[in-house]
Amino acid sequence: MRTAYSVQTVRAAETELMARLPQGALMQRAAAGLAAACADLLGRVYGARVVLLVGSGDNGGDALYAGARLARRGAGVWAVPLGARIHEGGLAALLGAGGQVADDPFEVLAGAELVLDGITGIGGHGGLRPDAVPVARAARGSNAVVVAVDLPSGVEADSGEVRGEALRADATVTFGTYKQGLLIDPAKEYAGTVRLVGIGLEAHLPSVPDIEALQHADVAQLLPMPTGESDKYRRGVVGVVAGSARYPGAAVLAVAGALRGGAGAVRYVGHAAEAVIARFPEALVHGGPPSKAGRVQAWVVGPGLGEDLDVVQDVLDSDVPVLVDADGLRPLDPSALRDRAAPTLLTPHAGEAAALLGMPREEVESARLASVRELAARYGATVLLKGSTTLVAAPDEGRSPVRVNPMGTPWLATAGSGDVLSGLAGSLLAAGLEARDAGSVAAYLHGLAARHALTDGAPITAYEVAGALRSAWRDVRESG
Template structure:
């Protein structure tokens, strides 16, 4: 499992460790790991051209010491100081002693006054190290730094970010202005939330953790890996039957949206439960595609016993939809609410539920529930998912390029999942996810675990369906559902 910690926690852990180590030992560990990663990116260090973009403080010190190590191995290293008066003295001395060249491009001088020699060194480098701003930085890049980043993009050297790409908020992933887009990022001690959450994650590139010995304690964010998800997935025992495995109910669909329940049922049938009951107006469409489904055209409570309900996909907002929602809200079994159910129910009725409840909004639905702008939710996804879980007293899976899962109360780390692909932005994909997660709820998983496993499998299935790799091909929601068994096997087999 990947775990991430806020800047405040990291700083405290570093201070505790530095009190026990010789002066400079912690920076030496970080710089060694950074230099190793840089050498691997270069492949051949001797004779290569490396340019360091150096801000103030320890982040700049890490960068300068790593540059000195590369210079001692025969690289031609130049450092561009953006805050010459505040550059790390020890790192600067080490670079000069190793034969590195030091140039200045002070932020205060203005973008138009960047020396030509500086831009040439950046443009012609084989590798640029982004040591402009450390994990405590706020806001976007200042004009001179932004210009140097653009110069690097023009010259197309590899860009390696130090701890995190400059311009990204380490705690939230927010990008407020210009930010470095790195090919790779080396982070120290522990992951930071902003490295794993969009929009910041899009700037990170390949992510590498360098252990430096800190012990930050309980994480603020965690990302499940294959082994973690495999441990959650239900496996039938020799005495299992379809009812012991769990039955999930799907209350979905309307005349306007007859396909949504088909997709939700398709996801549910592949989610580990032993049987799926469907209640709604699309019974014929559901049984035409999945004759194994137990269907009913009446109220959900008339469909038979279930261990969990999914309500909302394609439900509409008519009288039948409201009756179905009221019926399901009155049950005492775990409930997943998606799509139309979120707006029809409203915050008060969601908050009034005492049985386990899982909500699966996209950013627009989350914004309506929070009374916020969608752009604000997308920019500050971590804050939004925490606020929504607390406000509604339910587990929330906030859909998006990085899916976030939060329990109310803030006692558990937020979960982040990034197994998807951009091809997953297709109509009906959320319906499949709802069915899959609801099925896992019916097997007995708590909402947080069901949501985590479902998001992971859903993203892997989309990658499989799209063909993997950097490109892939367009897919439909049904393609994703069909690929879930293969993704399940991949996870179980490691």
């Protein structure tokens, strides 16, 4: 599992660690790891041309000391100061190793093979300063590999927001722990490939992180598996209330996801029974209302309902976990959700989240972490915020980390994809997973299935994603 912490937590851990080390030792550890990563990227250090973009903070010092190490190995290294001051010890080390301060930043950038971005670090806010923008643009427009020091300059370390001009990196070398913004879009898209360098910080960080991202082994431990005592009812029955005369496909796709999610049976209620049975004869169908359809261990309600929204409250009145998606999100009352005894899982995309919060969609997309936390708190529900990075937050006032899904692909932005995800997550709820785990595992498998479906790089459909869930499940089990 990858974990990330807030700037405040990282600063506290660094202060505690530095108190136990000789002065400057922590920066030297970071610089050594940074130089090694740069050497790997260059392949050949001797004779390479390296440019350091150096701000006033510790990131500038890290870049200078790393540059000194590269210069001692025969690289030509030039520093471009971009702050009110420059780290004196780092500059002395660079000059002593044969490095130089550039007279013309644009001239050295034009011939650079690698650029180290040490302009701003985790304390930076609001994008690059105006004087740094032309240099950053020149770096990005060159043929050089751009390597960010700890975090790309111009992105927000805690929120993942990009509030102004930022320098997009090909790779980021981060120290001690992941920073939140490295895992959350839009900042994540600026980080490139992220390499974590240990500097001894781990022992000084809290045991519970602020952000976490599941990996194969974590998902494998959470997957529901039948035992010798299992039957279809012990494995869980998930009810799906989806589709309409206008949108029968939503029902088919939601049931497709549910059948592949680990529950023992799927009970469908709605106006698309014929379409569902035609595709999935194993589904159990009922004309409704949901409260009369028979026992279930969890409900999924909302995909493709259109205007038939009375069923949403009928489902919410049940005493089992409920997943609400798509059209089902429209009539939600926060107070009614907070009064539910059983868990509720909401799965909005950014537009639906904006409607629930009463704010512009652009604000949700630019501040995804704050938005998912606010939704969870306001509605008293676990929230899975879909998007380029899917986030899952529990309504526990920050006591558990927000989960970030690393498995998404832009090809999932296709009609019906969310219906498959809803059915899958609902099935995991019925199989006994807690809401936060069900949402996280479903998002992971959903993204992995899309990657499996992309065998030839051509566009995929939601139904193909559903079909690839079996191979994604097997992939996770075999690797975990």
